Amino acid sequence: MSGEMDKPLISLHLVDSDSSLAKVPDEAPKVGILGSGDFARSLATRLVGSGFKVVVGSRNPKRTAGLFPSAAQVTFQEEAVSSPEVIFVAVFREHYASLCSLSEQLVGKILVDVSNPTEQEHLQHRESNAEYLASLFPTCTVVKAFNVISAWTLQAGPRDGNRQVPICSDQPEAKRAVSEMALAMGFMPVDMGSLASAREVEAMPLRLLPAWKVPTLLALGLFVCFYAYNFVRDVLQPYMQESQNKFFKLPVSVVNTTLPCVAYVLLSLVYLPGVLAAALQLQRGTKYQRFPDWLDHWLQHRKQIGLLSFFCAALHALYSFCLPLRRAHRYDLVNLAVKQVLANKSHLWVEEEVWRMEIYLSLGVLALGTLSLLAVTSLPSIANSLNWREFSFVRMPRCVATSSAGNTDSGTRRPEFQSQDPHLRALHHQTSFLGSQSFCCSLVPVSTPYGH
Ligand code: NAP
Numbered sequence: 001m002s003g004e005m006d007k008p009l010i011s012l013h014l015v016d017s018d019s020s021l022a023k024v025p026d027e028a029p030k031v032g033i034l035g036s037g038d039f040a041r042s043l044a045t046r047l048v049g050s051g052f053k054v055v056v057g058s059r060n061p062k063r064t065a066g067l068f069p070s071a072a073q074v075t076f077q078e079e080a081v082s083s084p085e086v087i088f089v090a091v092f093r094e095h096y097a098s099l100c101s102l103s104e105q106l107v108g109k110i111l112v113d114v115s116n117p118t119e120q121e122h123l124q125h126r127e128s129n130a131e132y133l134a135s136l137f138p139t140c141t142v143v144k145a146f147n148v149i150s151a152w153t154l155q156a157g158p159r160d161g162n163r164q165v166p167i168c169s170d171q172p173e174a175k176r177a178v179s180e181m182a183l184a185m186g187f188m189p190v191d192m193g194s195l196a197s198a199r200e201v202e203a204m205p206l207r208l209l210p211a212w213k214v215p216t217l218l219a220l221g222l223f224v225c226f227y228a229y230n231f232v233r234d235v236l237q238p239y240m241q242e243s244q245n246k247f248f249k250l251p252v253s254v255v256n257t258t259l260p261c262v263a264y265v266l267l268s269l270v271y272l273p274g275v276l277a278a279a280l281q282l283q284r285g286t287k288y289q290r291f292p293d294w295l296d297h298w299l300q301h302r303k304q305i306g307l308l309s310f311f312c313a314a315l316h317a318l319y320s321f322c323l324p325l326r327r328a329h330r331y332d333l334v335n336l337a338v339k340q341v342l343a344n345k346s347h348l349w350v351e352e353e354v355w356r357m358e359i360y361l362s363l364g365v366l367a368l369g370t371l372s373l374l375a376v377t378s379l380p381s382i383a384n385s386l387n388w389r390e391f392s393f394v395r396m397p398r399c400v401a402t403s404s405a406g407n408t409d410s411g412t413r414r415p416e417f418q419s420q421d422p423h424l425r426a427l428h429h430q431t432s433f434l435g436s437q438s439f440c441c442s443l444v445p446v447s448t449p450y451g452h
Pocket of ligand 1: 034
């Protein structure tokens with residue numbers, strides 16, 4: 001483990017011949033870390049790699065020193081907090097009180113709270129860990145930061161998906177100092193305001209795909225309904241009426257018949273809220289009125305619903321490819337051939353059937369291709385690389401492919417929201433971004449609570 005932790009990260013000039021992190025220049029800013037656990041080790045490695053001088057405070061420095069990069073100084077807690085102005089508190093909340101003996105040395109310093117509560121702790125405590133730390137050390141400035149970054153990410157280096165570091169504090173200067181450190185370490189600081197936001201910041205790692213919950217339940221619900229219907233139609237009815245045993249169809253055939261039904265309904269649910277929103281605006285005669293909450297939530301979930309539709313369509317394609325591989329299909333073919341021989345027919349060719357299948361397959365492939373294009377352009381990295389015109393251009397084929405869903409979107413630019421209130425403007429900006437990231441923008445391209 002220590003070998004891994006000693007690997008060079010950013011500053012190659014800090015690496016000595018045996019690939020461990022070597023001495024940091026004396027003029028480098030000094031940062032303290034309290035605790036010597038997983039997070040403290042990764043943080044120390046990254047800070048050293050980013051050009052900082054690091055001093056680690058441990059209750060037992062002898063035991064832990066070997067786990068840290070050689071450039072980091074590992075010492076007792078009292079000594080570690082004496083000189084740095086910024087000190088990371090890499091210990092759990094329940095151990096904060098044990099640090100109170102350091103109160104005198106910590107006067108006027110910046111304490112960075114990196115802790116994450118468990119779900120139970122989050123519900124149990126009304127005040128955030130950072131606010132609790134601030135109450136224990138009233139002479140210090142507490143900054144909440146880095147809790148959304150795992151020890152692994154710190155060690156491996158920031159990657160695209162997890163570069164953002166939400167930061168909050170009651171002291172703008174302290175916040176700025178920690179933000180600069182985050183930038184130096186390769187992360188992207190995001191100002192979350194005062195320390196009162198710490199509870200919200202601490203809740204971030206506890207979330208489990210909140211935007212996907214309702215769309216996934218919806219897709220599952222639709223799947224169950226359509227599956228039940230197809231089961232009754234294709235399996236139960238033949239069994240009841242003609243005593244035919246077709247239960248073998250349950251794992252593949254019925255699933256394959258169900259998937260496109262779910263995909264179609266989900267796709268129509270991507271477009272329907274846009275149409276409803278447009279109708280509502282026309283009926284109200286204004287775009288400056290809030291949409292009802294249910295419609296607003298629906299509009300904001302279009303991307304997820306669209307991607308689930310694509311997922312079902314892709315599964316349908318895969319299942320369809322597998323259909324001829326089944327034993328049942330081979331037996332059917334052989335039986336058909338035998339029947340043909342018995343009926344003394346040498347050439348079976350129904351022109352209409354042939355054409356129908358060719359067109360059916362071709363349209364299916366084209367529809368899946370179009371849907372794939374839409375799914376790909378909904379990826380933030382791709383959507384961000386397109387300007388509005390390019391984005392609209394890529395979305396054009398959708399109008400043809402889904403005209404049955406009532407979409408007449410011409411890809412016109414949305415009107416700019418003009419408000420004197422900076423909060424409203426920021427909200428508009430944020431929600432406009434969400435709208436543009438939508439799987440497919442709707443007839444009225446808004447997903448904001450305001451119908452502008
Ligand atoms: P850990 O490996 O268990 O380390 C905790 C450290 O706390 C110990 O190594 C210990 O160091 C120190 N400590 C100080 N006073 C203590 C006391 N009275 N009793 C026990 N230990 C005490 O935990 P961790 O994973 O590094 O997490 C540390 C903090 O970082 C937590 O608040 C956690 O929520 C946060 N965090 C962790 C991660 C992660 O990926 N691990 C990610 C984000 C945030 P000494 O024995 O040297 O004093």
